Amino acid sequence: LMPRNAEETVNAVLKAVQSGRISRTRIDESVTRILSAKARVGLQHTRHVNLARLDRIMDSTESEARAQSVAARAITLVKNERALVPLAAPESACLTVLAESDSGSEGPHLIDEFKKRVPAMKTQLLDPGMPAQALDDALNALAGCAVNVAAVYSTRFDNTGAAWLRGDFPGFLTKMLAVKTPVIVLGIGIPYFARAFSGIGTYITTLSSAESSETAVVRALFGEIGMSGKLPVTIPGFAAAGTGIEVPAKGK
Secondary structure, three states: OOOOOOHHHHHHHHHHHHHOOOOOOOOOHHHHHHHHHHOOOOOOOOOOOOOHHHHHHOOOHHHHHHHHHHHHHEEEEEEOOOOOOOOOOHHEEEEEOOOOOOOOOOOOHHHHHHHHHHHOEEEEOOOOOOOOOHHHHHOOOOOOEEEEEEEEOOOOOOOOOEEEEOOOHHHHHHHHHHHHEEEEEEEEEOOOOHHHHOOOOEEEEEOOOOOOHHHHHHHHHOOOOOOOOOOOOOOOEEEOOOOOEEEOOOOO
């Protein structure tokens, strides 16, 4: 998950092995998967990228389909306490996107995917630079929604190693979770921020913020594809590694 300090991360894994919390066999299995993946793409023979062919490869239909398949398999339903997933009545749901940057650059593709399915859905895109009053107004705007979907973008860590939300977003999400309207939280990117919110009863993580992951999580939420992902990491105090509720696609 791209640690900010690789040396500290390596030392932490080493201590975990020495203490017995992670077995040497588990490390060997992970390394074998990595080396096998490198071998499949021929990195033992050619390590350089052919820039002249890059556009043709990355823009190919095959590559897009492969990326979408990988993203779909990663979608993990961590909690589903009120059986809100997949959405039973999408037309009565509302979407609130909590972008990570002040420009609010994250979220437009996700909103487009929701709108493709429910054009009249109430959506709002918030950024962490918004003042508390504006966020309160955004929360009040959700009156009348049967289900609130909160898409939270989180790809950063603070110096304790925990994922974080900027600005007044922590207070906003806490208030949203405290109202009677049920909330589905989508973790777009790093899943750890959920540990700070005990009120989360329904949680889906994508483990990535790529557009393919945004598309996949919307498809899963609408029941177009099933969910079978498992958490590759533990979210302390929230969910253990290996957690993942399997849900079939609608009609299957």
